[in-house]
Amino acid sequence: MDNEIYFIEKKENEIFITVTVSTHGIATTEVKLFQDGSIINKGFSTNGAGLISKTSLGTDIKLDGTTIKIETDIVLTKVPKSAWESCFKNLEIHYYLEGGKANQKQPIELLSSEKKKSSSGETIVVIKRIDLLLE
Amino acid sequence: MISLKPNKNITKSCFRMKNNILSILLLFYTFPLIAQDIEIKDLKTLNAPGFQILDIAPNTIDKPSNPKAFAASLMSLTSSGTALPKNFALEVSPYWYFKNKNATVSQYLNIKEENRSNSYTGLFNKMSMSIASVYSDSTSGSLVKNTNYIAFGMRTNVFTYRNEKQNQKLRTALVNFSERVIKLRPNQKDTDSLEQELNATSNRIRKLYGELMAESNDSLKRAINEKYINAITRKTLIKKKLDDLENQAPDLLENNIKKDTLSQNYLKELDDLPLFQVDAAFAYSEAFPENKTENKHFNRSGVWINATLNAFSFDHEELNDNLTLMMCSRFISDNISNENTVNEFYRQKAFDFGFKIEYSIKELSLSFEYLKRDYSNDSNLNSERRVGTLQYKISENLYLTGSYGTNFGSDSTLFTLFGINYGLGKSELKSK
Incomplete structure (x- = not known):
């Protein structure tokens, strides 16, 4: 699956990311920035909801060619087993990016090929990659 | 795996019937999940409202729990050549089949968040609907000989409260996890x-x-x-x-x-019970003497509220013990048969009030429930129910249950129920 693309401009705008997850499982989201061979950890969620509150990724002129990797792990142990399949099917994750070129699709949504579940269905791993590119 | 497929005879009969309960039965039979194979983990003896309204559930006052997406109790689905299925219960929670844009684990476990108390999360979230059928081959309590009873029930959580200490403990567990x-x-x-x-x-x-x-x-x-x-x-x-x-x-x-x-x-810390819960339920049942649709008549309906207080534990960390107190109040509309007649009934309103006390320690739980039933116009019908229950968790989803006591009814029916709670024909109901 190709990475999503979010276009940025040379306006010295700060680029922000927000991630919301809708699930009754315990969700943990981590955001990493890959840039020029280095990895910058932008933080992870801690409240079990997988929420990444509005977080700065840096200034647009320094972000051209970077890839944001957002990994969300969902553990459904506390949800009845009979609902695991529905939880996988109905999972919604929204990725909001701000500060880039105007009129881009918001939020960026989770694609079905980006979510994977364990053989039992108890654990779900979702990986979204977004490239930040100067247009 | 047990395959539970719709029976053609049942489906045809349901289409012919214009009454509500058979339409609901049809709805359950055509529910998308039911066409799937039912796994043994989804089978258990249900304390579903459908069973409770008939006074045959092991516990009339049930300890609250989050609903399963789907659960079934299967004593016997054989209809012996008759139109209606006998001795089963199905329970579904429709909530799980819809998308919820604001679902969080804190909402589901009623843990207070920064901006939301999550004590009330909506009636639909934890609603479950059930349908139950019980065939009585002898007259016992409120059940009449050779009659099939079909009941529809709904239940939901209305309010769940955790104190600040509990909320903090659970939030910390989520951060650590x-x-x-x-x-x-x-x-x-x-x-x-x-x-x-x-x-x-x-x-x-x-x-x-x-x-x-x-x-x-x-x-x-x-x-x-x-x-x-x-x-x-x-x-x-x-x-x-x-x-x-x-x-x-x-x-x-x-x-x-x-x-x-x-x-x-x-x-494990996330399993901590809330301090206080209020749950509501409704059930409606019809009777089918000789298990024939043409004989059907209204049997009983009721609406009730249970309040649960998880009051005390000696050593929760070591023993995982808990003392639970539950109160129940229930309004019933009953169809009582006239004495010395077979097919003549009259409506009576009744009010149930009672309590249940349960102490659980590790895999073992011991409970006693008492309910008093008062009829509004005929005090001769008043009766009480006293049942003690011992339950042992053998493994995940497998419980050994024994109940003993007197059920409702003027003859103070002795009530014993003993079996493994999958209900696969092992449970038996004896009356003296």
């Missing part, structure tokens, strides 16, 4: 290294593409093109390696969490 998940992610070094290479290769492809578009010299263009193709091939290879790692990730992460003692302890 999230930190463990980050540490337990499999193949992180390999994945990060591949991600870095993928990012660098993607940028190289972009750069080479720009050079290729700008170059006019054919031989230089060919050289750039070769590098460009090599970079694309490299990118494909990296993506393939990443895909392989990602495909394995859910199973590996699950194994890591299951083996990790700290994670398991944090998950």
Whole structure:
């Protein structure tokens, strides 16, 4: 699956990311920035909801060619087993990016090929990659 | 695996009937899930409102729990050549089949968040609907000989309260668990290294593409093109390696969490019961003497509220013990048969009020419930129910249950129920 693309401009705008997850499982989201061979950890969620509150990724002129990797792990142990399949099917994750070129699709949504579940269905791993590119 | 498929005879009969309960029965039979195979883990003796309204559930006052998406109790589905199925219960929670845009684990476990108390999360979230059928081959309590009873029920949680200490403990468990998940992610070094290479290769492809578009010299263009193709091939290879790692990730992460003692302890902390809960239920039943649809008549309906207080534990950390107090009040509309007649009935209103006390320690729980039933116009019908229950959890989803006591009814029916709670024909109901 190709990475999503979010276009940025040379306006010295700060680029922000927000991630919301809708699930009754315990969700943990981590955001990493890959840039020029280095990895910058932008933080992870801690409240079990997988929420990444509005977080700065840096200034647009320094972000051209970077890839944001957002990994969300969902553990459904506390949800009845009979609902695991529905939880996988109905999972919604929204990725909001701000500060880039105007009129881009918001939020960026989770694609079905980006979510994977364990053989039992108890654990779900979702990986979204977004490239930040100067247009 | 037990296959539970709709019976053609049943479906035909239901279509002919214009009454509500058979339409509901049909709805349950055609529910998408029911066409699937039912796994044994989904089978249990249900304390569903449908059973409770008939006074045959092991516990009339039920300890609250979050509803399963689907559960079934199957004593026997054989209809012996008659139109209606006998002795079963199905319970579904429709909530799980719809998308909820604001679902969180804190909402589900009623843990207070920064901006939301989560004590009330909506009636639909924890609503379950059930349908139950019970065939009585002898007159016992309120059940009449050779009659099939079909009941429809709904129940939901109205209010759940945790005190600040409980909320803090659960929030801390969630924070700690999230930190463990980050540490337990499999193949992180390999994945990060591949991600870095993928990012660098993607940028190289972009750069080479720009050079290729700008170059006019054919031989230089060919050289750039070769590098460009090599970079694309490299990118494909990296993506393939990443895909392989990602495909394995859910199973590996699950194994890591299951083996990790700290994670398991944090998950266990999330099982802490709330301090106080209020649940509501409704049930409606009809009777089918001789199990024939043409004989059907209204049997009983009721609406009730249960309040639960998880009051005390001696040593929760070591013993995992808990003392639970429950109060129940229930309004009933009953159809009482006239004495010395078979097919003549009259409506009576009744009010049930009672309590249940339950102490659980590790795998064992002991409970006693008492309910008093007062009829509004005929005190001769008043009666009481006293039932003690011992339950032992053999394994996940498998319980050994024994109940003993007197049920409602003027003859103070002795009530014993003993069996493994999957209800696969092992449970028996005896009356003296």
